[in-house]
Amino acid sequence: MRNPLPPVPGKLLELEVSDDLRRGTPLATLIAAPSEEDGDAGLAEIGGVRPTGKAGDVQTVPTGGVRWLAGVGDGEPKQYRKAGAALVRAVSSALEEDVKAGQKAFRAFAVELxxxxxxxxxEELAFGLLLGGYRFTVTADEPKPSPRTVRLITRHKDATDALERVRELAAAAAFARDLANTPSNVKTPAWLADTAVRVAGDIPNLTVTARDEKWLVEQGFGGVLAVGGGSAAPPRLIELEYRPRGATTHLLLVGKGITFDTGGLSIKPADGMHLMRTDMAGGAAIIAAVRAIAALRLPVKVTGLVPAAENHVSGSSYRPGDIVRHYGGKTTEVGNTDAEGRMVLADALVYGIKKHKPDAVIDAATLTGAMKVSLGVRTGGVFATDDALAERVTKAGERVGEAWWRMPLLEDLAESVQGSLGDVQQAPGGPGGIVAALFLREFVGDVPWAHLDIAGPARADKTYADVVPGATGFAARTLVELVASYA
Known part of the structure; x- marks a missing residue:
C-alpha cells in the first residue's frame, strides 16, 4: 500500500532561464498596470482580453499565443512575487481542468518578463512561482497534476545566477513547511531527529547528531525532560553542525521543537489544539535553514540546536508548582505547563553557548500567543540584547520578504521573572511576549542574542502572496540571509 504521507522534503518546480520560447509551451506574460495618466487606455487587448495589470490578477486568454496574463502592478519587485504565486496557482488549476477534459497534460510553461x-x-518572481503552488496533503488519492518546469523568458544576463540563491531559500521555506505540516501521529521527536539526520545526506561539511533521552538524562537537560515526560514518545536534542574550512565567525541557531502541544496539565482549549502540530515551526526553520546554509556553502560556521519534545498529559506530566533544574544548574519554578517552549529552549541555549562558544545566538520559536495580539499574523517579533544583531535580522528579513518588528526588553519587568523557590519563574504574568523573552535572557549570559517569536506568522489560515494555508516556513529564509550577511 502506498504511503499517503508526501515525501519530506517535497520537490519544488524546476526553473530555467532562456531568451526564446519553445513551440507548444503554454505562455504567460507579465503585464504592468497602466499609469493614472494613461488609465484603461494604457493597456491594449490581448487575445480578446483587456488586462488589468493589477498585482496578482491572472486572466486567461481564450485565443492567441498567450494563455495567461499576470499583473505586476506598479512593477516593484515585491509585486512580482505576488504575480508569480497567483500565476502558478492559476496554471495548476488550468492543468487540472485540461486533464479532467481528457486533454494531454502539459508539464511545463513559460513566463515572459x-x-x-x-x-x-x-528573484521575487521565482519566490512566488516556487512557493505559491505549495501543497501538502495526506491522502490515498493520486497527487493532483501540477507543472514541473517553468521557463523564464528574459535577456537579463544575471538571471541564472539570481535563481541559484533563490532556489535554496525557497527550498528552505518549503522544507520548513513540510516539517511543520507533518501530522503529529507521524512527527514524534524521534521522527523529526531522524529526518534531520537523513536530509543532511552528503552535503559537505554538515553533520547532524540526534541525542536520545538517555543522553539528556546524563547531561541534565531538566527542561526538555520535564516537558517530554508526559508523552510515550521520548524527547530528543537535534544538533546540526556546519563547519566550512576557514570560517572565522560562529553563529548558534536554536529552535523550539515541540512536535505537539496539548498544553500539558494546563491544557489548551480544544478548538485550536489541532494546529499544535506546527508548534515546532521554529525548530523546522532551524533545520531547514542550516541545510540551506550548508548547500549554499556559506563561509560561516553554524551550529543548530532543536530540543524536540511532545507536551502531553499523563501521570508522568510535569506540574504547575514543580521546580525544574536546567542544563547548567539554574532552576525554574513552573507556573503553567503550557509555557513549555521556554523550558526546552533554556536547556539548549545554555548547552550551545557553553559547548560551542558562538559569536552570537539566535533562537526562533512559536512562543507566545501574545505576539499574535501585538503584531498580527504576518510579522515576527525580534527581542535582542544587541542593536546590531537586531538590525541584521530585520534587514535580512526585508531582503527575503519576511517582516520583522523589534520589541522591547523592558527592564522594569525583569524582576518579575526572578523566582522565590527557584532561580527564575517560568510564567510570572504580565505582557506575555516580553516576559517570555526576559525569561530566556536569563540563560544567555553576555553573548549577543536575538529571540524571534514567530507565533503569528508561522501559520496561515488563508492565501496571500507566496503563502498558502497551513505552515508558512516563516523565519527559514531570514536565518539563511542573516548568516549570509556575515560571509
Missing amino acids: PEDAGAEHV
Whole structure:
C-alpha cells in the first residue's frame, strides 16, 4: 500500500532561464498596470482580453499565443512575487481542468518578463512561482497534476545566477513547511531527529547528531525532560553542525521543537489544539535553514540546536508548582505547563553557548500567543540584547520578504521573572511576549542574542502572496540571509 504521507522534503518546480520560447509551451506574460495618466487606455487587448495589470490578477486568454496574463502592478519587485504565486496557482488549476477534459497534460510553461525586469524582479518572481503552488496533503488519492518546469523568458544576463540563491531559500521555506505540516501521529521527536539526520545526506561539511533521552538524562537537560515526560514518545536534542574550512565567525541557531502541544496539565482549549502540530515551526526553520546554509556553502560556521519534545498529559506530566533544574544548574519554578517552549529552549541555549562558544545566538520559536495580539499574523517579533544583531535580522528579513518588528526588553519587568523557590519563574504574568523573552535572557549570559517569536506568522489560515494555508516556513529564509550577511 502506498504511503499517503508526501515525501519530506517535497520537490519544488524546476526553473530555467532562456531568451526564446519553445513551440507548444503554454505562455504567460507579465503585464504592468497602466499609469493614472494613461488609465484603461494604457493597456491594449490581448487575445480578446483587456488586462488589468493589477498585482496578482491572472486572466486567461481564450485565443492567441498567450494563455495567461499576470499583473505586476506598479512593477516593484515585491509585486512580482505576488504575480508569480497567483500565476502558478492559476496554471495548476488550468492543468487540472485540461486533464479532467481528457486533454494531454502539459508539464511545463513559460513566463515572459518585461524587458526592464532586473535580477531582483527575477528573484521575487521565482519566490512566488516556487512557493505559491505549495501543497501538502495526506491522502490515498493520486497527487493532483501540477507543472514541473517553468521557463523564464528574459535577456537579463544575471538571471541564472539570481535563481541559484533563490532556489535554496525557497527550498528552505518549503522544507520548513513540510516539517511543520507533518501530522503529529507521524512527527514524534524521534521522527523529526531522524529526518534531520537523513536530509543532511552528503552535503559537505554538515553533520547532524540526534541525542536520545538517555543522553539528556546524563547531561541534565531538566527542561526538555520535564516537558517530554508526559508523552510515550521520548524527547530528543537535534544538533546540526556546519563547519566550512576557514570560517572565522560562529553563529548558534536554536529552535523550539515541540512536535505537539496539548498544553500539558494546563491544557489548551480544544478548538485550536489541532494546529499544535506546527508548534515546532521554529525548530523546522532551524533545520531547514542550516541545510540551506550548508548547500549554499556559506563561509560561516553554524551550529543548530532543536530540543524536540511532545507536551502531553499523563501521570508522568510535569506540574504547575514543580521546580525544574536546567542544563547548567539554574532552576525554574513552573507556573503553567503550557509555557513549555521556554523550558526546552533554556536547556539548549545554555548547552550551545557553553559547548560551542558562538559569536552570537539566535533562537526562533512559536512562543507566545501574545505576539499574535501585538503584531498580527504576518510579522515576527525580534527581542535582542544587541542593536546590531537586531538590525541584521530585520534587514535580512526585508531582503527575503519576511517582516520583522523589534520589541522591547523592558527592564522594569525583569524582576518579575526572578523566582522565590527557584532561580527564575517560568510564567510570572504580565505582557506575555516580553516576559517570555526576559525569561530566556536569563540563560544567555553576555553573548549577543536575538529571540524571534514567530507565533503569528508561522501559520496561515488563508492565501496571500507566496503563502498558502497551513505552515508558512516563516523565519527559514531570514536565518539563511542573516548568516549570509556575515560571509
